[in-house]
Amino acid sequence: MSVLPVPPSPILLLDLAAEHALLQPTLGEALREVLDLAAFIQGPAVGQFATELGEYLGGAHVVPCANGTDALTLALMSLELPAGAEIIIPAFTYVATLEAAALLGLRPVLVDVRPDTFNIDPAAVEAALTPRTGAIIAVHLFGQCADLEALRTISTRHGVALIEDNAQAIGATFRFTNGETSFAGTVGSVGTTSFFPSKNLGGLGDGGALLTHDQARAALLRQLANHGQSQKYHHQRIGLNSRLDTLQAALLRVKLPQLPHNTAARQAVAARYDAALAAVPGLAIPARDPRSSHVFHQYTIQLAETSRRDDLQNHLRRLGVPTMIYYPLPVHAQPAYAYLGYRPGQFPVAERLCDAVLSLPIHPLLTEEQQEYIIGGISAFFGS
Incomplete structure (x- = not known):
């Protein structure tokens, strides 16, 4: 029987323990500060993190929320689409992209992806458009942008919202033919991301955020993520209870740099x-x-x-x-x-x-x- 070689040290898909060890004691200090302040919901670290992430992403408005799936749900809610509206989604993606649409009574319409980049095929998107289409969701799979040039053109020409599922590509950029360079998640009507621990920018638990350059949409998203209220106990819309915990925001502030x-x-x-x-x-x-x-x-x-x-x-x-x-x-x-x-x-x-x-x-x-x-x-x- 042949003897198998032994790896030089244990090989992991992702070594979060080692990454976090390098950030001690800063993570510990952030934890202690949250415990001392005891503002566990909507504490100051949440707004601070939103501001810092927005600056990193070229001045985008960032609306933190509880997780990446909620971010997709809130993005669709902000479009105020009629029941049964069609949402074009790549057939090669994580199920959460469909799940958000289905939970809202919208109809996922699947299209194929490109064989090289694995991202949604703009030609297939255009072929799938109907008068019932309410939005296109582009998933920036595995860390690379979908064809934002073609997708933005389709979105603008047909008056259909573009949502970017940016859970896997935080910090990636796309260069347009006019010389413009934009961060993934900031090109469409709204972008979404996840801070699930395995993500490139991951928390120590669940978390997510919405990204937009539209100030009015950002205000709407903040309202929707907080029970549909802009003022406590005054609810203008049906919303969600979807907030990023102060502790997660404080830890993400340590990891963002x-x-x-x-x-x-x-x-x-x-x-x-x-x-x-x-x-x-x-x-x-x-x-x-x-x-x-x-x-x-x-x-x-x-x-x-x-x-x-x-x-x-x-x-x-x-x-x-x-x-x-x-x-x-x-x-x-x-x-x-x-x-x-x-x-x-x-x-x-x-x-x-x-x-x-x-x-x-x-x-x-x-x-x-x-x-x-x-x-x-x-x-x-x-x-x-």
Whole structure:
């Protein structure tokens, strides 16, 4: 029996414990300050974090909320669409993108994605537009912007709102042909993000936010996120109880200044993967849209032979290398969304991606030695 090699140190998909250890005692000080002030809901750290994140994102208004799914729900609520309005959504995404629409009595309309960037296909969006279309949701998947140039043009031409699901691409930018550069999440009518712990800017629990350059929409979103009230006990609209805890805001304030450094570290890891894996036969590295930066929430490869994907995952698991499949089942195949009436084969790109993709470990503290071990394991599998 052959002896398996031993990794240089435990390899994790994401090493949050080590990242947080580097920020002690600052995280502890932030925690103690919240405990001493005892303003656990809507304490000063919430507004301070919103201001600081807005400045980082080029002057956007930031409306914190309880989680990323609530952010999507609130974004749609702010459009005040009629029941049954259609929301165009990529077929390759996390289920929360559909969930928010379905919970509001809106109808998700799925379209296929591009095979290179995995992001929503603007041509498919245009083909799916009807007089009932109320919004387009673009998901900036895995850390790279969708085609915001084409999507903004479609949105403007047809008078349909553009929502950006930016849960995986905080800090990414997109360069338009007119020379304008904008942060992901700040181009459409409203953007959403999540501070789930595994995100590039993650809290120590749930959290989310909405992003917009429209001051009036920001005021509406604040109202909707706080029981529909702008003044206590005076409720102008039906809203949600969706607030970012003061503690999470205080901890996120500590982590926000680290985001540019951590993004650069993720990009360096991605560049090493690129250099080593680009020539491996039967494997495709992530494609880049030259107009978009990529913040690499995930580094996701594709296998040409989908039948070998699970074998590669098992091979790496035996070597002590964790991987993940985002996502193993397209959203139109989820039982909860069978009522939409989609059939197998309607979204061939999304369906193939669910069989072909594999996400490798990527985080700011992944060492070159660990990465060389991962690369060696992949190369050995393909015999290269």
